[in-house]
Amino acid sequence: MADYESIIEAIQTDVTGFIGATIVDLESGMSLASRSAVSNFDLDVASAYNSEMVKGKFKTMKALGLDSELEDMLLTLSDQLHLIKVMDGGTTFLYVAANKANTNLALLRRAVNQHTVGR
Numbered sequence: 001m002a003d004y005e006s007i008i009e010a011i012q013t014d015v016t017g018f019i020g021a022t023i024v025d026l027e028s029g030m031s032l033a034s035r036s037a038v039s040n041f042d043l044d045v046a047s048a049y050n051s052e053m054v055k056g057k058f059k060t061m062k063a064l065g066l067d068s069e070l071e072d073m074l075l076t077l078s079d080q081l082h083l084i085k086v087m088d089g090g091t092t093f094l095y096v097a098a099n100k101a102n103t104n105l106a107l108l109r110r111a112v113n114q115h116t117v118g119r
Helices: 004-014 043-063 105-116
Strands: 017-026 031-036 072-076 080-087 092-099
Touching: 004 017, 004 031, 004 092, 004 105, 017 043, 031 043, 031 080, 043 080, 043 092, 072 105, 080 105, 092 105
Parallel strands: none
Antiparallel strands: 017 031, 017 092, 072 080, 080 092
């Protein structure tokens, strides 16, 4: 198992406008490692709600009979980008939030993929 704290630290270093990141156990919704650059950005709350969203997407894919793998999910807010990257064969995911004014989707995805390839 990779060092989850190291993955998050590397992403924080590479993503300009980093707000926060967490690696989450999908089944429980519990954070396995997290880091926030903003004091009121509650990653435990984000972990729990995002796990339900990822589970919902898996259910949707199953209901549609899709024979495909979920790689990532993007949420765009007016001032933020939120990226969820499925890892560890679908048992965990990485959630990263970044300020939209300081980064773009291509740079965010590049940083995330660079540190999670093969997970």
